[in-house]
Amino acid sequence: MNLSWLMPESVSTFGPALDNLYYVILWITGIVFVVTEVVLVYFIIKYRHKEGRKATYIEGSSKAEWIWTSATAVIVMALAIYSKGIWDTIRHPDMFPENAYELNVTAKQYEWNAAYAGSDGQLGTSDDIVSRNQVHVPVDQPVIVNLQSEDVIHSFFLPQLRVKHDAVPGRVWPIWFEATQTGEFPLACAELCGLGHYRMGGTLIVHSKEDFDIWLSEMQIEAEDDE
Amino acid sequence: MTWMVPSTQTRTKARRVTMSDAGIATIDRTLEPGMGVFNKKLGMWVFLLSEVMFFTSLIGSYIILRYAHPDHFAPPGAILNVNLTAANTFLLICSSVSMVKAFAAIQQGDVKGLQYWLLATIVMGASFVGVQVYEYIGLGQEGFLPGLDDYAAHAGGPLYGATFYAMTGFHGAHVSLGVLALIFVYIRALRGEYTVADHEGVEVIGLYWHFVDLVWIILFTIVYLI
Amino acid sequence: MSSAISMGDSHSEDHHHLGFIRTYIFSTDHKMIAKQFLVTSLLFLAIGGILAAMIRWQLGFPGQPLPFNLGAILPNTMAPGGIILPEFYNSLVTMHATFMVFFALMPLMAGVFGNLLIPLQIGADDMAFPRLNMLSFWITPVAGAVMLASFFVEGGAAGAGWTSYAPLSTSGEWTGVYMGQILWLVSLIILGFSSITGALNYVTTVIAMRAPGMTWFRIPLATWSLFITAWLLLLAIPILTGGLILLLFDQTIGTAFFRPEGSGEPLMWQHIFWFFGHPEVYILILPAMGFVSEVIANRSRKPVFGYHSMVVALVAIAFLGWIVWGHHMFQSGMNPFLGMSFMATTVVIAVPSAIKTFNWLGTLWKGDIHFDTPLLHAVSFVALFVVGGLSGIFLASAPVDIYLHDTYFIVAHLHYVLVGGSLFGIFAGITFWYPKIFGRMMNETLGKIHWTVSFITYNLAFFPMHNLGVQGMMRRIYDPNQYEFLQSLQSTNTFISKSVFVFAGIQIIFAINFLWSMKKGKKSGDNPWDSNGLEWTCPSPPPHGNFAEVPIVYRGPYEYSHPDREQDFWPQDEAPVDDLDGPEYTDPNESTESNDE
Structure with a gap:
């Protein structure tokens, strides 16, 4: 079985740049994936029902909301800006090579x-x-x-x-x-x-x-x- | 005094409550909750929003095609009879006026007036559809048809006929349905089922009728005049 | 006001006098309609699953005859000697998606839970328009019958994909499917009326029929999400209907809206389809988010973390959903500047999605988590939605999408959202509200077996699809071995197929549990989960008219484990201690100015 996350060998000039972007996203999403799933599993094990336990009454935290909202926004906007450069190289009409x-x-x-x-x-x-x-x-x-x-x-x-x-x-x-x-x-x-x-x-x-x-x-x- | 709920009927009337999140309630029995309108009217408004999206898809397609292929669209009046349709548009606007009159009549409790103006609206609405059918027949005989294979060498190209029939046809279908609904309301009006206190049906069908009229004014402008 | 009276009339008819047909078939009772939707859409889910299994047979064992002599019952135009033909494969792909999206997931979400939960959670006696509601249900089997009939007409069922890209879908010349494509269009046009009448009802009901005290920010998140979904349905479905009608004209009367030979614009179809299609994606996931919020809060005995931001995130997703459709078309031929603006709007959607995910984690944090089947499904939803959301970031990045577009990476992504997300969300919903629907609990042991096997085989089936996509395997191809560079992937494909068969097979356990518990399950009582929502204050199953008296709402729906209380839940309608007499009554004649909402 081939369960590789590596891109096949690229043989075009913009291939390596596109692959790098892919690997950057793979790392970021990979880390977020592992952290989120580990936290999820940790929580459901640690806070599983036990006799006599009462859940802590917490309605939320606007500080926490702000942190993860802005962190997510910054990361995805950075990815969008990074992507734009490569997209322009490949698709922007002004970037089409001369003497092709x-x-x-x-x-x-x-x-x-x-x-x-x-x-x-x-x-x-x-x-x-x-x-x-x-x-x-x-x-x-x-x-x-x-x-x-x-x-x-x-x-x-x-x-x-x-x-x-x-x-x-x-x-x-x-x-x-x-x-x-x-x-x-x-x-x-x-x-x-x-x-x-x-x-x-x-x-x-x-x-x-x-x-x-x-x-x-x-x-x-x-x-x-x-x- | 303790708030009690006697029966289903009063209960539905008694739903409106003004209440702060702190939980102090004063129950206002005069209105239903929500937007301060009765359910059928609210429902019709919501339905009309949905209709707006439907016509948006048709009109949007027309705009895209016309922008991409201006050569397909004949100049105003070259194929379509603008004068005839202008008269027809006037007729539809008049029917909206008579619809207003019908509603105003029953608000005053004038059942006879309601019947009279409803009938006028029905006649004008049906005439609008009749004129449209007459227009279609004439255009068909001239070879102005929606299909690509039927496309005769009239001015413009096949997209003209296709968009014309799609937009005006679906509008015509809406008018026809409106006329049927108006006939239903008219029969109820003849039976005296609408009163000063209860004439929701008239108001709801009126909303629909004005909407259909409004759509036509847009369609007339973009299909016939521009 | 008078409408209220006439509505009241329809309920004053005694339930027992309605007779069999009005009670079980042409019922206007929202709970019966929910049950009808439940049964029909589970059947359509099974049909979609069978089609999926056949797709996976071909991919796992290409060119081999179907097992169990299934080939004998399929005609030679589909699978001669049990070997699936390429044209039949295209029909399978198309119809699997069509049934799953339009006939299984949408009715399971909006049809079942919209009908069941909205009136119960807001404290109404029924929908605003019960007869329209009945119509909304009865359109569904009619549309489904038309869709199913297309398998039996000459040329077979539609084979242009569920997206039906023009011009492939405009003429049988390109696919060999004439009548099947027309029936596909007609069926979806009919089905659109069901969605619109349903949505119209949900929107009106939520706005107008809330019980006293049920302010906007006391509405449970399930109803919130269904309300937002109803808006999306109401505004998106007519767009699809308009497009389908134009496509039908191209098919039947020879217009050229999407046919290039008449200067029509094939790309316009894609714009129309995805302008509908992206809100549609949220129609398929938002309700599940609502169910999961309810289940996680209840089973962790904690308030939903950040209830307000959960609502805001729902609304934000619904708004952003309208301006991102172009990301389906990065490689379709699009102005690159436009592509960039669609990329920007698309990545922004990650923000409200992340808010929801972190809030679910926050809800579990320091909770008292009860491992019942609904919780297991709800937590699986969160775990799998994370995968689907993160894989979406790859596809949102337009350059990476150049490579991944139309590969199995897309297939993996959408199944993580729609099966891992929506379907597990639906399982959470069904297992949680089953006692309210039928008055009995589902069997917990069978439920846990079903969950365990489903969760494992689901991941074994769909996670490797990411890898197939990264290796470049295209979607919707009948036989990947046609390409040399894909031949090494056959063992992965076979493994995926085997996992899918187990995943599909284990659903029989769910079906058995579902049917068995209806008659033999443990009696549940009114409120088996010690929940706060109004739906748990009426009997299980609720009688006609739902509530013996109009409930009055004093607080939000998630007051679990409140420090001031011994009991770890606090029903929304429980009067405050200092107010046991109920709120003060104001005479209508005195309060003429109090319509200030």
Whole structure:
């Protein structure tokens, strides 16, 4: 059985920051959890009914109320401010990286189609290169993915890159990430999208920059041969 | 004197108490507790709040869709007959006035006046629904329909018809239910069941009727005029 | 005033002359309606539990035929040869949540306890509108029948999730479910009327029908929480109804409110749904908080620690609940600035939740705690609600939610709140007020067996789901083994499933105890828990009209172990020693100006 609370290895630039935030919350909530449950168990054992005991008449304490109200407020607001920094890095439109490689990913029941600019260097033209259920990206370079859907809502989930965003029909949502390792990583659909939802998986293939260029040009030649 | 509770009936009347937390009670038998209104009226107010939320969901959806897709919505008067509906709106406002008159009449104990004004309200309310049905039939013949597949090439787009029929249709249903309730109240009025002392039913249905009228004024403004 | 008289009339009819049908079926007595809700919603709870067990069978033993030859009774469109089909799995997921949320938990909270406790705790003879109350109950089985019928129509039951995200839910084209989805919508639209009529009644009753002296801050916390819940129902359900109707139009007459092919907005459905849905979450937990406060105070023989702040926290949660819905949509496509404001409002909700938790601990502190079944369930509520609340902080943090959203972490979180929280709260409520409903105590030994096994297997089942989520396992997937990175989780999934089966199985003990005690339980007397509330001053079960005479309230509901008294409780209606004659009577004609409240 896998009962680990550790996040799987992350392979994106913002992954470590997001994981740190997760571990900070894990520590804080873990401590609060242990303290609260220990106090609870201690109280019910210590103050269990005994013959002749009478409970102490205490209606409350506004001092105690103030302490735990403000302590909770301070902790959660601090977490919110901490979260905001990372959220902005990942989602703020002004923080989207320059010189990113851009591609389109279009979801439909039950597959992912990634489209890359062809020889004209433009996305959305007829010479786009398409790969099904495989998303190819270069390593150490920011990638912008324009997420779209042809039918229902799907969710583009790259667990090891800490990326998840819905693909909504009728809209285009850009998201970005930058892989830090080459290799193959799982791609999954995280939003119920019909009976084949469970098998709407794919692979993210992170190439070295040279390999990526080679792969692209091979695909271009293949596409031209088909015509 | 010891406070005693004689019977169920007086008991319910005797609930209102003004009392400090220190526990000194003076029992005021003249009012029920709470907001100082009788239960049915309070219940109707609470129900109307719920209705506000229902229309909020419809009107909110309309605002979101219209804001996102202004091209779907034809300019005022291009498809909808504003003059006809303006007249119909006037009719509904008049019916609210006659509802007030009906309530005022029974407060004076004027049963005949109550019957007369209730009937006027019913006639005007039913006419409003009639005009709306007439409007729907005409629009349908012109191909202005809610569905995407039925959408003919009228001005605007399919969201126009869908939001129009959803909002005005549910309002129309509320008016129709109101007319049925008014008929029920009218029958009771004919039987002389309302008096100066007891005319809660008239007041409660009046609240509902004014609410429906108010909703229409909002709908007329945002659907027909803007 | 005259309404009061006509209401009085309905009670002056003698109970014994009503006959079987008016007494047991079309009853207007709030206690009978509570019992009716209790029986039907426990049945729906069982149905939801069976659906859950089938989901867990598929996840624990994917691709294996259902045990006990269950496959033989299921048609081939659901489980050919006993092997659950993916489309049937989606229906199971959808209907499990639908039955549990709308047909089990909501009626168990508001329907059962709203009806039972509100009039009894405020000292009223019945609800403000008894006939509307009867209607409110009878809508429920009708809606439930429509929902159940959807399993038997072509295409099967709805399979777009209980959230029914558009456009998946707008057309059978995407799911293969046509009629089932329509019945799902119709059923919930019908059910909405039940909630609204019920809530209307609760709100009016609490405002208008309190006994003399029952000031706002003498109302027991159970009634307070039900009152706040009623407001949420009243304002949130119409939003859902509006959305459901628009979705029904998309399904049936081909409008395009949520269909992108007609420029409709799929995300608008999510906004409507969660604008209803988050208040709904509090509808499902606030009443349990109320029951637990009552039980803990009573069984520790102590006043509720910080009664006023408990009330304020309830109200605060209800208010904040309206402005946090966007946290369900962080990854749905939302302006990142909007995301931040939703994150801020969401973390603020942790504050009133923490206040409540610490106040429960404060109530136990220096108490004289009696380990009866209600207390065990109530303390479990606190212990498990802490877990559900803390896991919520992970999800409130928008960046962490990027990873955890739509994984089993969410499933763990919501089940810690709704099963660990709400269901244990309901068990606390049922075991505590059972003697008032039926006049007999539940069997304590069976109760303790049920609690012990439930508490252990519950945690064994749901705690590891957090770990599944952290490992990245998505929710609502038919077969995780489809993904290589999830294959190592199969043993955890099998373990969870086995725990769920024991947890579900042990509920039979509860059912046996529930039914057996009704006839054979120890007679309870009026006030078996030495409690202060008005509901314990009338006979068990209370007669028609509840109180022989209108109770007069002199103090708050939690005056336990007061230092000035020998007895460790102090009923709300016990006259002060220096006032044995009762409060002074003022002639109505003299007190014309005293309507100053």
